[in-house]
Amino acid sequence: MTTRARAAPRTDITRPVLSLERRQALVGMAFVFPAVLFFALFFFYPMAYALYLSLTSWDLLTPPVWIGLANYAALVSDPNFLSSLSITLRYTIEAAVPLILLSLMLALFLNQRLRLNGAYQVVYFVPVVMPAVVSAIIWGLLYQPSGPVNNLVGIVGVEPLPWLASADYALHAIVIVSIWASFGYDTLILLAGLQSIPPDYGEAAVIDGASRWRVTRDVTLPLLAPRLLLVTATSVAALLTSFVLPYVMTNGGPGTATRVLPLLIYQTGFQFLHAGQASAMAFMLLFITLIFTALQFRLFGREVL
Amino acid sequence: MNPRGLTSWQRNRVDRRRVLKAAGAAGLVLGAGDRLVRPAAAQATSVTFLRHVDPPANKLETDLIKQFEQANPNIKVDYVTVPDADLFTKFEAMTVAGTPPDIVNFGSTDVPAVWQRGMLAPVDLSAAGVSSLDELQGKYIPNALSGYVFDGKLYALPHELSDYVMWVNTQMFETAGVDYPRTWEELSSIGPKLMIRNSGQVTQEAIALPLGFPGAQILVFDAMVRQAGGQLFSDDGRQAFLTSDPVMKAVTTLSGFVQKDKITDPALNGTTATADRDLFQNGVAAMMLTGGSWYRGTLDTSKVGKNAIPVPYPRFEGGPDIAGDLYGYGLTVSAKSAHQPEAWKFVAFLSSHGTDYFENEGLFIGDKATADSDVAAKSPNWDVFQKELARGKYPPSLYHFNEISDIVGRTVDAIVRSGDDAKTSLQNAQSSVTPLLNS
Numbered sequence: 035m036t037t038r039a040r041a042a043p044r045t046d047i048t049r050p051v052l053s054l055e056r057r058q059a060l061v062g063m064a065f066v067f068p069a070v071l072f073f074a075l076f077f078f079y080p081m082a083y084a085l086y087l088s089l090t091s092w093d094l095l096t097p098p099v100w101i102g103l104a105n106y107a108a109l110v111s112d113p114n115f116l117s118s119l120s121i122t123l124r125y126t127i128e129a130a131v132p133l134i135l136l137s138l139m140l141a142l143f144l145n146q147r148l149r150l151n152g153a154y155q156v157v158y159f160v161p162v163v164m165p166a167v168v169s170a171i172i173w174g175l176l177y178q179p180s181g182p183v184n185n186l187v188g189i190v191g192v193e194p195l196p197w198l199a200s201a202d203y204a205l206h207a208i209v210i211v212s213i214w215a216s217f218g219y220d221t222l223i224l225l226a227g228l229q230s231i232p233p234d235y236g237e238a239a240v241i242d243g244a245s246r247w248r249v250t251r252d253v254t255l256p257l258l259a260p261r262l263l264l265v266t267a268t269s270v271a272a273l274l275t276s277f278v279l280p281y282v283m284t285n286g287g288p289g290t291a292t293r294v295l296p297l298l299i300y301q302t303g304f305q306f307l308h309a310g311q312a313s314a315m316a317f318m319l320l321f322i323t324l325i326f327t328a329l330q331f332r333l334f335g336r337e338v339l
Numbered sequence: 340m341n342p343r344g345l346t347s348w349q350r351n352r353v354d355r356r357r358v359l360k361a362a363g364a365a366g367l368v369l370g371a372g373d374r375l376v377r378p379a380a381a382q383a384t385s386v387t388f389l390r391h392v393d394p395p396a397n398k399l400e401t402d403l404i405k406q407f408e409q410a411n412p413n414i415k416v417d418y419v420t421v422p423d424a425d426l427f428t429k430f431e432a433m434t435v436a437g438t439p440p441d442i443v444n445f446g447s448t449d450v451p452a453v454w455q456r457g458m459l460a461p462v463d464l465s466a467a468g469v470s471s472l473d474e475l476q477g478k479y480i481p482n483a484l485s486g487y488v489f490d491g492k493l494y495a496l497p498h499e500l501s502d503y504v505m506w507v508n509t510q511m512f513e514t515a516g517v518d519y520p521r522t523w524e525e526l527s528s529i530g531p532k533l534m535i536r537n538s539g540q541v542t543q544e545a546i547a548l549p550l551g552f553p554g555a556q557i558l559v560f561d562a563m564v565r566q567a568g569g570q571l572f573s574d575d576g577r578q579a580f581l582t583s584d585p586v587m588k589a590v591t592t593l594s595g596f597v598q599k600d601k602i603t604d605p606a607l608n609g610t611t612a613t614a615d616r617d618l619f620q621n622g623v624a625a626m627m628l629t630g631g632s633w634y635r636g637t638l639d640t641s642k643v644g645k646n647a648i649p650v651p652y653p654r655f656e657g658g659p660d661i662a663g664d665l666y667g668y669g670l671t672v673s674a675k676s677a678h679q680p681e682a683w684k685f686v687a688f689l690s691s692h693g694t695d696y697f698e699n700e701g702l703f704i705g706d707k708a709t710a711d712s713d714v715a716a717k718s719p720n721w722d723v724f725q726k727e728l729a730r731g732k733y734p735p736s737l738y739h740f741n742e743i744s745d746i747v748g749r750t751v752d753a754i755v756r757s758g759d760d761a762k763t764s765l766q767n768a769q770s771s772v773t774p775l776l777n778s
Contacts (some may be wrong), residue, residue, distance in 0.1 A: 094435060096456050179540055199604075199606035200757060201753065274424040287550070287551040287756075288605075288753055289753025289757060307431075
């Protein structure tokens with residue numbers, strides 16, 4: 035009886051309206067809400083609005099006029115768009131491949147716990163913290179006919195090159211700056227990845243008679259694949275959408291030799307007053323970036339995720 | 340229940356009423372007081388004036404605005420300055436935001452695009468103190484207003500009127516023992532004497548060309564084409580003649596300076612759009628083609644200083660006597676402005692201070708009063724500008740000027756710098772430009 039009496043429900047304690055799980059979920063949502071709101075307001079809403087604009091003819095000064103898919107259809111035969119797309123792809127491939135290889139080599143080198151390792155890390159990271167505009171201006175000076183770059187190539191007997199003045203060299207000149215500006219960040223990511231790999235795996239392989247190259251190829255690189263995917267995906271996306279260096283260093287010239295797609299989008303929207311067409315170009319660029327990213331995921335395999 | 344039988348909510352309501360009444364009374368008192376103290380300010384009309392950064396002119400205008408506001412206490416001028424390259428973007432942003440500026444000093448080549456969209460109000464002739472457009476034109480030098488006339492109505496008052504002349508470094512010419520060229524052919528032949536190379540690298544070039552700067556390139560190029568007896572575009576902007584012989588002659592002349600005569604080194608231009616001016620100012624180039632009367636002030640504080648003098652643009656041998664294209668800025672008033680009379684009153688006030696602009700900065704606004712003034716007479720080489728201005732004209736009013744000039748400028752750039760085939764490149768440009776012409 036006593037037990038029963040004790041077990042009787044207490045009527046003076048009100049039961050919480052929500053279960054513990056629900057309350058925890060609400061708290062979590064409250065924490066996440068500011069970030070969601072931020073992304074919704076400053077990313078998703080503008081993207082959705084840009085998608086709408088891409089279906090209109092809008093000059094920024096008078097109200098948009100709905101034209102459906104006409105902007106997208108026009109891009110297929112637009113020589114400026116096709117030229118800029120081709121330049122963008124060339125620029126991305128020319129920069130991405132050496133960028134990732136260089137970053138990987140440097141990360142492997144720095145992973146050997148050398149003396150002055152900290153100093154090396156500072157040196158290679160400096161370009162990353164330098165604003166892109168500053169880098170562009172400095173490199174513009176370095177590329178002058180009598181500048182340090184020509185002096186350097188002159189040591190090996192090469193005549194001074196018109197780095198930014200010739201359509202043959204200008205894109206390569208910007209590629210060099212892109213690699214210089216980005217490899218420090220990529221190296222850092224890869225180095226962190228290398229340092230997170232337990233040394234036991236390599237040591238075990240060495241005991242089994244594997245050479246250093248074999249350890250790197252068959253042990254280190256597969257374990258580094260998730261970081262390599264991250265570096266590749268972010269680098270390619272950044273290169274596809276690169277704007278500052280071509281804008282400041284050449285403004286797309288000589289002629290249209292370095293007019294990458296983001297620069298054409300800016301010009302089309304703000305200088306030529308075709309904001310609808312520019313939005314369509316931007317979505318095409320987004321689509322291309324997504325294709326590249328998907329290809330990289332496929333290349334690295336699903337197991338890295 | 341309280342003694343009066345009111346609930347707490349009712350009590351609060353009464354309190355709120357009291358507060359509201361008190362606030363209303365305070366507002367009335369303050370409002371009345373404000374009217375008593377500053378009767379005019381309470382009814383002041385505010386007009387926004389958007390213009391590009393130009394330190395000497397900005398300083399002058401800040402003073403002029405103070406004077407204007409003192410003389411017109413019911414008008415307040417909100418002065419907004421942005422870098423020249425950002426002015427149109429700022430205008431777009433303000434327009435999209437629903438707060439378009441009342442007054443804008445648009446570049447003369449931007450005005451057609453804005454006018455075509457019905458965004459400009461015609462000039463209030465009475466504010467300008469005249470009764471007809473003819474009377475107003477009589478106050479300006481010939482052609483000064485023509486770039487702003489559409490369908491017989493004027494839509495801007497000139498805020499700057501320039502044409503490019505050729506600036507030469509007299510010291511370099513003396514050292515080389517040559518006189519400045521009167522024709523493009525002469526320029527080509529004397530150019531090599533002005534070139535200095537050190538260990539194979541150019542340390543002094545005969546002429547710095549505008550490269551990577553389509554807006555300036557098209558003005559230089561358009562003038563050369565007209566000097567060659569042709570036109571880039573018809574006067575109504577409906578046709579382009581980019582594959583014509585005069586266009587070919589002009590582009591061949593320019594590319595010849597780089598590819599054949601080697602009297603200029605495009606690599607020296609570096610990354611900045613106005614590199615030709617920098618090269619001239621820094622004593623690297625003996626000649627330069629993109630400076631107007633406003634350039635004097637910049638030169639005076641540069642390395643070149645007084646060694647720089649303006650001379651007429653070269654012509655083609657046997658060709659017509661045509662100077663550089665006219666260009667400049669026009670003061671416009673928005674068609675959407677709720678304060679057009681006040682805006683035009685202010686614009687007319689600024690326009691009546693042409694001599695001050697000229698004296699402060701060498702900025703000529705196109706009025707005869709300044710052109711014939713003592714200040715102008717005392718200005719060095721004013722006669723050169725005056726004669727050239729009389730022989731120049733605005734490029735055709737193209738509604739898509741920026742896009743067209745970008746296509747033409749980049750085409751010329753590629754031919755001049757990279758040696759692209761002129762005929763093919765110009766044919767491609769003609770195809771690209773055709774859909775953008777006025778219709």
